[in-house]
Amino acid sequence: MMILELDRKSRIPLYLQVVTQVREMISRGALKVGDRLPANRELAETLGVNRTTVSNAYAELEADGLITSHVGRGTFVSAVPKSRAPAAPVVASPIVWDSLLADQTGDIWLSPLLHAQQRKETISLAWGLPQAEMFPLDEFRRCVDRVLRRDGRNLLQLGMSSGYEPLRQSLSSQLSASGIDAKPAELLITNGCQQSLDLMRRVFVGPGDEVVLENPTYPGALSIFCGAGSKFISVPVTDKGMDLDTLEDVLSRRRPKLIYTVPTYQNPTGTTLDMLARHRLLGLAIKHRVPIIEDDIYSELRYDGPTLPSLKALDDHGVVISIGSFSKVGFPGLRVGWIVAPREVIDHLNVAKQHCDLHASLLTQAAVYEFSRHGLLQKHIKRVRRAYRQQRDAMLQALEKHFPAEAKWTRPAGGMAVWVTLPGMLNADEVLVHAAENGVIFSPGSHFYSTAPKMNMMRLCFTMASPPLIEEGIKRLGAVIKARMTTRKQPRALRKSEGYRALV
Amino acid sequence: MATMTAKTERRNFRFARRMKKMNVSAIREILKVSERPDIISFAGGMPAPELFPVEAVARAHAAVFADEGPESLQYSTTEGWRPLREWISNRMKQKGIDAHPDRVLMTSGSQQGIDLVARIFLEPGDTVIVENPCYLAALQTFTSYEASFIAVDSDDEGINVDQVEMALGNSNPKFIYIVSEFHNPKGTSLSTARRHQLIELSRRHQVPILEDDPYGELRYRGEARPPLAALDRDGLVIYLSTFSKTISPGMRLGWAVSSSELMQAMVIVKQASDLHTSTVEQRAAARLLAEFDYDGHIAELRREYGARCETMLDAIAKEFPAECRPTQPEGGLFVWVELPPSISGQDLFEEALADKVSFVPGAPFFASEPKENFIRLNFSNRPPDMIREGVSRIGRILKKRLI
Numbered sequence: 001m002m003i004l005e006l007d008r009k010s011r012i013p014l015y016l017q018v019v020t021q022v023r024e025m026i027s028r029g030a031l032k033v034g035d036r037l038p039a040n041r042e043l044a045e046t047l048g049v050n051r052t053t054v055s056n057a058y059a060e061l062e063a064d065g066l067i068t069s070h071v072g073r074g075t076f077v078s079a080v081p082k083s084r085a086p087a088a089p090v091v092a093s094p095i096v097w098d099s100l101l102a103d104q105t106g107d108i109w110l111s112p113l114l115h116a117q118q119r120k121e122t123i124s125l126a127w128g129l130p131q132a133e134m135f136p137l138d139e140f141r142r143c144v145d146r147v148l149r150r151d152g153r154n155l156l157q158l159g160m161s162s163g164y165e166p167l168r169q170s171l172s173s174q175l176s177a178s179g180i181d182a183k184p185a186e187l188l189i190t191n192g193c194q195q196s197l198d199l200m201r202r203v204f205v206g207p208g209d210e211v212v213l214e215n216p217t218y219p220g221a222l223s224i225f226c227g228a229g230s231k232f233i234s235v236p237v238t239d240k241g242m243d244l245d246t247l248e249d250v251l252s253r254r255r256p257k258l259i260y261t262v263p264t265y266q267n268p269t270g271t272t273l274d275m276l277a278r279h280r281l282l283g284l285a286i287k288h289r290v291p292i293i294e295d296d297i298y299s300e301l302r303y304d305g306p307t308l309p310s311l312k313a314l315d316d317h318g319v320v321i322s323i324g325s326f327s328k329v330g331f332p333g334l335r336v337g338w339i340v341a342p343r344e345v346i347d348h349l350n351v352a353k354q355h356c357d358l359h360a361s362l363l364t365q366a367a368v369y370e371f372s373r374h375g376l377l378q379k380h381i382k383r384v385r386r387a388y389r390q391q392r393d394a395m396l397q398a399l400e401k402h403f404p405a406e407a408k409w410t411r412p413a414g415g416m417a418v419w420v421t422l423p424g425m426l427n428a429d430e431v432l433v434h435a436a437e438n439g440v441i442f443s444p445g446s447h448f449y450s451t452a453p454k455m456n457m458m459r460l461c462f463t464m465a466s467p468p469l470i471e472e473g474i475k476r477l478g479a480v481i482k483a484r485m486t487t488r489k490q491p492r493a494l495r496k497s498e499g500y501r502a503l504v
Numbered sequence: 505m506a507t508m509t510a511k512t513e514r515r516n517f518r519f520a521r522r523m524k525k526m527n528v529s530a531i532r533e534i535l536k537v538s539e540r541p542d543i544i545s546f547a548g549g550m551p552a553p554e555l556f557p558v559e560a561v562a563r564a565h566a567a568v569f570a571d572e573g574p575e576s577l578q579y580s581t582t583e584g585w586r587p588l589r590e591w592i593s594n595r596m597k598q599k600g601i602d603a604h605p606d607r608v609l610m611t612s613g614s615q616q617g618i619d620l621v622a623r624i625f626l627e628p629g630d631t632v633i634v635e636n637p638c639y640l641a642a643l644q645t646f647t648s649y650e651a652s653f654i655a656v657d658s659d660d661e662g663i664n665v666d667q668v669e670m671a672l673g674n675s676n677p678k679f680i681y682i683v684s685e686f687h688n689p690k691g692t693s694l695s696t697a698r699r700h701q702l703i704e705l706s707r708r709h710q711v712p713i714l715e716d717d718p719y720g721e722l723r724y725r726g727e728a729r730p731p732l733a734a735l736d737r738d739g740l741v742i743y744l745s746t747f748s749k750t751i752s753p754g755m756r757l758g759w760a761v762s763s764s765e766l767m768q769a770m771v772i773v774k775q776a777s778d779l780h781t782s783t784v785e786q787r788a789a790a791r792l793l794a795e796f797d798y799d800g801h802i803a804e805l806r807r808e809y810g811a812r813c814e815t816m817l818d819a820i821a822k823e824f825p826a827e828c829r830p831t832q833p834e835g836g837l838f839v840w841v842e843l844p845p846s847i848s849g850q851d852l853f854e855e856a857l858a859d860k861v862s863f864v865p866g867a868p869f870f871a872s873e874p875k876e877n878f879i880r881l882n883f884s885n886r887p888p889d890m891i892r893e894g895v896s897r898i899g900r901i902l903k904k905r906l907i
Contacts, residue, residue, distance in 0.1 A: 145566060204517075357613050
């Protein structure tokens, strides 16, 4: 079966599109020498094009020596195209970008997300964005101004790929307060956690290498570790974080390069590994010599429950690489994050960082440093924490009041979201379509899974809306869910254009 | 639970194979040494800090915070801040490049542009046509994707187009990487005739060109030539540029212009790489460009760098032995000097360093068959009197060597 896709809107003639695609199929082996092509009339009918179009295409391919027609028997592939015919006059055929592109994984989700966000009347429980109204704008503005006036010439100059030295030193001492012993040379400043993960992939993950991922997990990690050429092993998340029995089993049989985990207020489930589990996870990593990437971006957003030491703080063996950022506590748009790792790893990451973009913006690094140096960061984190705690409580109360008894949800002690299990008969993607019509949106859980997505899960973020709006949003959602449960209408397709897949 | 020392564990990090190909660059050491205040450095490719528009940058930031509010610290789209992309689109049109704002992608410096293009095109074993010598960080980035090079010679008019044609006939490269204006390390520009020939070759063989143009604004003499992207009618040129040489390298703001199809692929990999480029910096740049005399600033840079370039060329003519052959750049940041075959750039570097002058030996810039008898001299980062002094010190060593 020969599947061709013609683009009728293209300025490239249809017959040339046929030629290019058939040629491409022969080169990549989808069609082999001796294979029979569909008869002229048959292909014309399948494609819904004029027979002349197909005749022209076949004539062109025959002139290239790729196919041969035998009267009465049909048309057959007769040769594989040579890689390039030297110096022969070449008809400029349309470039088949698809055949050139190496890395096409992933969807574009960030931009549509932000466009959809701008529709003001909708209550958004969809995304883990910090609330813009909370940003410490004035204080930050003064910091930018001060550092520029003090050290402008150095900050506008090319910098070191490892990062702005004073920021590294101040991070090093802040980390030591949370039990992490990291010298400045064991730190690399990045453009945020997404880049930190991407650098890790560059340094550790080669073609065919496996990475352990929690399932479900942060979609930005999926876009990195589930891409072309890399493989992943999914380990389920229970209500106590990553399922370590499964992990132990995996490690006894496979040899993954890395274990990626969000042990504190996991995204999307909001779960946290307890102390015992932390030690067990570390023990497994040490025993099997598989480094852990600890994504620690939510730990500052703690509302109640115990303060648990990070895996990195518990690690005496240099097996944990920890990543953090300023994004979730207040400066997402700045794109400043960091990696803490043994020196040897940092050296490699430094080289990779140089290849990517030389270094993170010096001015923003210096401004963040100035901001944290004056204690403003700690003050700001306290304020954010207080507000988010109220918003979380508002959401949990509203859920009790407005959601059906059949639904279940987590009660996260920190982070940005509640993870809801709907009754099994409901599909969260469908619920979203109706919810959006009723002015509230959320993230369907299915998009957080690397494999075997559960369709009845939803992630509700409480960071973007005030308590009254959260209450109103949950009320609308509850009504939609109850209605779906009783009516059970025909399933409807998810509308695509709104960028619902977007998740941060 | 196993007990091991931290040391044994560390030795067991299993890095990806591609990391083995990346030797920590010797150049980094050279640059580090060159930072010493007592050294006259011609090593880096850095702008003159005294010419940075610090005041205007500060005002632009203040205006963003005052007028644009908290959104300036929020996540923003991967493509980049629309007003900035529109400004760039207009600027590109002045250069003859048809760059609709939809096809302008903001990058974290043009180095990221190189990386994104490499990421969407290159798989292990793929080949790239590059000039020999070539911009080092581009070579390193391509190598990190386990690509190999077809290194094509160049002369004072840029890459040898006949060799490109031959290479296209004999192999199947993924793209051609070209620094069209004021090449790094050579300082030379691609002639107009060769630009047309290269575009024709690219079209005939349907092989894209990655045109890297970080220095194009810095022309000190001669007539501007059309960028390859301005000659391209088939969407085959991906064009990269940056504000690093005109406003500030520390802010990390660059852009890529490509066909809509490629733009989509670039956005996907940009998002996976770092979500987006700093919101504040993009907005501040847009404010700066709207309110500040950018062209006036560039004119000032041209005047000053032009004078430094001339000072260096004059000093070389005067102080270097006649056997040395410098390029005659019409812009950019570098002069590339061919030394007599008996002198190695590396040896000269070591002697010069003892005399408190530094530069970059030429060998690492070669993608293949490195030639030892070249050096790269930067003239933008030091004032004219220091340029004269540094060149004269190198000249003395050279003359001594040749006796």
